[in-house]
Amino acid sequence: MSTDYAPAIMITDNTALEKAAQRWQEIDVIALDTEFIRTDTFYPILALIQLCDGETTWLLDPLALPKPQGLIDLLANPKVVKVLHSCSEDLETLAHSLGQLPDPLFDTQTAAAYCGLGFSVGYRGVVKELVGVELDKHETRSDWLQRPLSTSQLSYAAEDVHYLLPVYEALVERLQRQQRLSWVEEEMLVKLANSRRVVPADSYYTRVKGAWKLDRRGLAILKAMTTWREDVARQDNRPRGRIIADKDLLTLAFLKPPLSMGQLKGANILHPRELRLYGEKVLSVFADIDGSDGKDFPQLLPKAIPREHGALLKSCRKVVAAVAEKLALAPEVLARKVDLEFLVRSIAYGEVKLPEILANGWRYEVVGEALLNHASELQAGVTTAKEQ
Numbered sequence: 496m497s498t499d500y501a502p503a504i505m506i507t508d509n510t511a512l513e514k515a516a517q518r519w520q521e522i523d524v525i526a527l528d529t530e531f532i533r534t535d536t537f538y539p540i541l542a543l544i545q546l547c548d549g550e551t552t553w554l555l556d557p558l559a560l561p562k563p564q565g566l567i568d569l570l571a572n573p574k575v576v577k578v579l580h581s582c583s584e585d586l587e588t589l590a591h592s593l594g595q596l597p598d599p600l601f602d603t604q605t606a607a608a609y610c611g612l613g614f615s616v617g618y619r620g621v622v623k624e625l626v627g628v629e630l631d632k633h634e635t636r637s638d639w640l641q642r643p644l645s646t647s648q649l650s651y652a653a654e655d656v657h658y659l660l661p662v663y664e665a666l667v668e669r670l671q672r673q674q675r676l677s678w679v680e681e682e683m684l685v686k687l688a689n690s691r692r693v694v695p696a697d698s699y700y701t702r703v704k705g706a707w708k709l710d711r712r713g714l715a716i717l718k719a720m721t722t723w724r725e726d727v728a729r730q731d732n733r734p735r736g737r738i739i740a741d742k743d744l745l746t747l748a749f750l751k752p753p754l755s756m757g758q759l760k761g762a763n764i765l766h767p768r769e770l771r772l773y774g775e776k777v778l779s780v781f782a783d784i785d786g787s788d789g790k791d792f793p794q795l796l797p798k799a800i801p802r803e804h805g806a807l808l809k810s811c812r813k814v815v816a817a818v819a820e821k822l823a824l825a826p827e828v829l830a831r832k833v834d835l836e837f838l839v840r841s842i843a844y845g846e847v848k849l850p851e852i853l854a855n856g857w858r859y860e861v862v863g864e865a866l867l868n869h870a871s872e873l874q875a876g877v878t879t880a881k882e883q
Contacts, residue, residue, distance in 0.1 A: 503653045506555040515553050516565025522548050524576040526659035530639040531588045537728045541592035542639035547656040570595045578663045580604050580618045586690040600683045606666040609675050614825035622658045625665040678857045696725035703741045709748055711792040717748040718793055719780045752785040800836050807839045814869050818862045829862045842874045
């Protein structure tokens with residue numbers, strides 16, 4: 496495919512959209528990217544959608560066309576592969592703004608990692624490596640909601656999809672040669688499934704850093720406050736941190752009963768504005784929790800890996816590193832730190848178990864089975880040491 500610059504066509508009305516959509520129905524693969532703003536809102540605001548079929552680049556204005564049906568139909572068309580780079584935020588933006596994910600999907604960042612080009616490699620990096628073009632870095636912090644968009648913005652936006660298809664073709668060729676294309680296809684299904692999953696508001700407390708240090712009462716308080724904050728953030732479309740930050744909610748959850756407004760002020764945790772707006776809510780949460788029988792309090796969260804089990808974690812990392820070296824892959828492609836910590840906890844607490852991502856699919860065959868066998872041997876050693 497040619498890497499000569501494809502002319503860009505602005506789509507700001509239904510006539511232009513219908514004409515472009517006719518072309519989109521005739522192709523097998525298309526490059527896709529989005530520009531969005533998420534500074535003062537909970538949900539991303541879709542500001543521009545870029546598409547390229549290798550011959551033409553389209554820049555679709557969602558401010559002029561908030562529900563572009565021809566694009567929505569393209570995203571849902573099972574016969575057209577949609578190629579994106581580092582697609583997680585794009586998926587969230589498209590799902591929220593258009594109610595449709597790009598399916599089938601091909602993420603060039605994931606594919607590059609599986610080819611051995613590095614973990615989380617950027618768009619400029621894959622273009623330089625696979626197409627031989629070094630891109631300028633500009634407009635990365637641009638106001639994409641301004642109208643009209645500047646010439647520089649339009650050029651940057653078009654450039655973001657122009658090289659995606661040559662990159663895609665080069666990656667598919669490598670993946671087929673390495674017999675890893677199925678790995679990427681499997682990963683894309685997982686990405687889409689995760690993007691379709693609605694995260695319950697009452698589960699956010701498990702994501703708060705340090706929450707594992709709380710007892711069940713503290714977790715009940717943290718869960719109630721993060722659930723309330725999540726509802727407010729979604730309803731008012733405000734960032735979580737603009738209401739009350741995670742670290743402050745965690746600190747509040749460590750406070751002991753009874754709690755009064757005077758004590759809350761004296762704790763100096765909340766900003767005066769937060770205290771004025773949400774102080775009574777915090778007190779009501781404490782009153783509800785401390786007035787309950789505790790039967791419905793959350794279970795304790797998994798603890799951090801004990802220092803004495805650091806050797807177990809290091810040992811599992813070596814297994815992953817050895818496999819990764821043979822395959823010329825970054826170890827993170829095979830197993831993340833959180834996956835190995837899950838495994839080490841299972842060793843330490845008596846029941847060896849792989850996390851789901853390592854227990855299924857290609858990862859189990861490549862590294863999961865070896866890790867499971869290694870962990871079983873380690874667990875036997877831990878048991879023997881305890882008996883002695």
